[in-house]
Amino acid sequence: MLKDITLGQYFPSNTVVHRLDPRTKIVLCIVYIICLFQANTWLAYGLVLALTLSVMALSKIRPSAILKGLKPLIIIIALTCLLNLFYTKGTPIREGWPITYEGIERAVQMILRIVLLIAGTFILTYTTSPIELTDGLELLLNPLKRLKFPVHEVSMMMSLALRFIPTLIEETDKIMSAQKARGADFESGNLIQRAKALLPVLVPLFVSAFRRADELAVAMESRCYHGGEGRTRMNPLKMKKADAFAFILGALVLAGFIILRILL
Amino acid sequence: MPEIKVEGLSHVYSPGTPFEKVAIDGIDLETEHGELVGIIGHTGSGKSTFIQHLNALLQPSSGRILYNGEDINATKASRRNIKYKIGLVFQYPEYQLFEETVFADIAFGPKNMKLGEEEIRERVYEAASFVGIDQDYFDKSPLELSGGQKRRVAIAGVIAMRPDVLVLDEPTAGLDPEGCRQILSNICEYRKETGSTVFLVSHSMDTVAEIAERIIVFNNGNISFNAKPEEVFAHAKELEDMGLSVPAPTLIAESLKAKGLPIDGPVYTHEKLLNEILKAKGANKDA
Numbered sequence: 001m002l003k004d005i006t007l008g009q010y011f012p013s014n015t016v017v018h019r020l021d022p023r024t025k026i027v028l029c030i031v032y033i034i035c036l037f038q039a040n041t042w043l044a045y046g047l048v049l050a051l052t053l054s055v056m057a058l059s060k061i062r063p064s065a066i067l068k069g070l071k072p073l074i075i076i077i078a079l080t081c082l083l084n085l086f087y088t089k090g091t092p093i094r095e096g097w098p099i100t101y102e103g104i105e106r107a108v109q110m111i112l113r114i115v116l117l118i119a120g121t122f123i124l125t126y127t128t129s130p131i132e133l134t135d136g137l138e139l140l141l142n143p144l145k146r147l148k149f150p151v152h153e154v155s156m157m158m159s160l161a162l163r164f165i166p167t168l169i170e171e172t173d174k175i176m177s178a179q180k181a182r183g184a185d186f187e188s189g190n191l192i193q194r195a196k197a198l199l200p201v202l203v204p205l206f207v208s209a210f211r212r213a214d215e216l217a218v219a220m221e222s223r224c225y226h227g228g229e230g231r232t233r234m235n236p237l238k239m240k241k242a243d244a245f246a247f248i249l250g251a252l253v254l255a256g257f258i259i260l261r262i263l264l
Numbered sequence: 265m266p267e268i269k270v271e272g273l274s275h276v277y278s279p280g281t282p283f284e285k286v287a288i289d290g291i292d293l294e295t296e297h298g299e300l301v302g303i304i305g306h307t308g309s310g311k312s313t314f315i316q317h318l319n320a321l322l323q324p325s326s327g328r329i330l331y332n333g334e335d336i337n338a339t340k341a342s343r344r345n346i347k348y349k350i351g352l353v354f355q356y357p358e359y360q361l362f363e364e365t366v367f368a369d370i371a372f373g374p375k376n377m378k379l380g381e382e383e384i385r386e387r388v389y390e391a392a393s394f395v396g397i398d399q400d401y402f403d404k405s406p407l408e409l410s411g412g413q414k415r416r417v418a419i420a421g422v423i424a425m426r427p428d429v430l431v432l433d434e435p436t437a438g439l440d441p442e443g444c445r446q447i448l449s450n451i452c453e454y455r456k457e458t459g460s461t462v463f464l465v466s467h468s469m470d471t472v473a474e475i476a477e478r479i480i481v482f483n484n485g486n487i488s489f490n491a492k493p494e495e496v497f498a499h500a501k502e503l504e505d506m507g508l509s510v511p512a513p514t515l516i517a518e519s520l521k522a523k524g525l526p527i528d529g530p531v532y533t534h535e536k537l538l539n540e541i542l543k544a545k546g547a548n549k550d551a
């Protein structure tokens with residue numbers, strides 16, 4: 001059933017990582033990505049891996065959850081691996097073979113890089129609800145307001161879209177069932193026939209999406225919504241001690257990586 | 265042989281996930297051709313889940329459903345054909361209208377049955393007249409109609425397939441009393457003319473009491489009562505515990521009886537209540 005698709009992998013819990021301010025997590029996630037991308041030695045990769053594993057343990061993520069997230073990317077990972085394996089110049093492992101020692105090293109590092117990148121962003125979305133994420137992003141992007149970038153509007157649009165995805169999925173399910181009850185067939189026929197068969201679902205879905213948008217706009221306006229100017233929050237984001245601690249840790253890690261890079 | 269036979273039907277939503285939910289838990293049921301069965305139960309008791317099994321929209325987690333002795337989920341073809349035999353009208357069906365004209369929308373079902381042009385035409389006219397939609401509306405867009413008219417067009421869209429069994433999920437939800445009465449009388453009319461079986465799902469005891477010959481009460485995925493209206497409404501206490509009420513006429517009759525008015529037998533329709541009061545009053549005058 002459509003409903004079983006999970007969007008964003010947020011998993012509510014109460015670990016230290018879950019409780020961190022979303023801004024902290026977004027910034028640290030960026031720091032993490034920087035560290036990952038300038039890692040060029042096995043030592044650096046090992047450190048990033050250790051870092052990832054310890055944060056995963058802290059936020060109680062099972063490795064199987066991350067593996068599930070990697071599944072759709074298996075082809076990309078395999079392709080990168082093969083390309084690096086065969087097209088890196090160096091000493092061949094056997095006379096006349098196209099595979100080199102350097103190629104193997106590069107391939108393994110590339111896989112590590114992709115997997116760690118996914119794992120890092122996964123930890124962010126796993127421990128932060130979509131609403132927190134958009135709130136955090138809005139506050140972080142606030143300085144852009146000076147450049148007339150509509151920060152509040154964009155983040156409001158993002159949270160509304162996130163809010164309505166499950167609703168629309170449910171609605172699609174319902175309309176599909178109703179049309180199936182009238183004999184609509186979504187499962188057989190060629191591509192064109194199948195696309196045509198979707199019309200009885202798409203038309204009512206759009207009609208109701210517009211109706212919902214209309215109603216929502218009226219509901220928001222009748223509660224005096226007028227954009228971000230002077231708006232306060234029910235749960236203002238507040239940095240806590242843990243956030244300060246996390247920032248210091250992040251800064252240390254970043255500094256460590258830069259020193260490593262210079263020394264080695 | 266019963267027309268519909270349900271054996272040990274269970275349905276679990278999202279099995280094996282943290283969101284697992286047992287919506288129906290092993291129900292058994294038999295109905296004969298031509299019956300008018302009312303289904304009531306509180307919100308989330310599994311009514312909608314149950315009726316979506318009747319035309320194989322949902323597959324049972326366990327148990328089976330026989331239609332005239334044959335398992336409706338036996339093959340892909342049987343799952344498909346059952347939808348023309350057992351017509352299902354969803355809750356708020358007006359949101360599934362999609363064609364440019366009322367006529368085309370009512371014709372959607374018959375068209376899927378691959379009927380001829382003439383036959384389709386005939387069925388659309390017939391279905392529209394059952395629900396009281398005038399031919400003047402045929403060329404209008406469904407979006408131009410009022411809520412109640414839309415609902416009737418949607419019901420006609422199912423009736424046009426001439427199902428042997430008509431299942432309606434809350435057909436009167438959100439309509440004014442007059443609209444409710446019209447739809448209910450349309451349904452009764454349809455049943456009288458075609459002799460088909462009707463399942464009517466409703467929150468409202470009064471609605472069900474007015475027309476049903478048998479009432480099935482759902483409670484937390486189980487069937488609590490399956491009996492004639494008067495037998496079901498005799499269990500006022502149990503019904504109340506399930507978050508349901510007995511029909512208003514029954515309550516009125518009870519309190520009149522308590523005040524000493526001689527009222528005979530079970531009362532659960534407005535008509536019967538009126539007759540009883542008139543009779544009681546008449547008898548008093550004679551004395």
Ligand SMILES: Nc1ncnc2c1ncn2[C@@H]1O[C@H](COP(=O)(O)OP(=O)(O)OP(=O)(O)O)[C@@H](O)[C@H]1O
Pocket residue numbers: 003277278285286287305306307308309310311312313314467
């Ligand atoms: N698609 C679904 N996925 C998961 N759970 C569902 C789904 N549909 C219904 N449920 C759950 O199954 C239970 C039975 O729901 P159902 O819709 O059958 O109730 P109902 O008796 O029709 O209620 P109502 O009177 O409100 O229409 C409810 O607890 C509901 O939350």
Ligand SMILES: [Mg+2]
Pocket residue numbers: 311312313355433
């Ligand atoms: Mg329901």
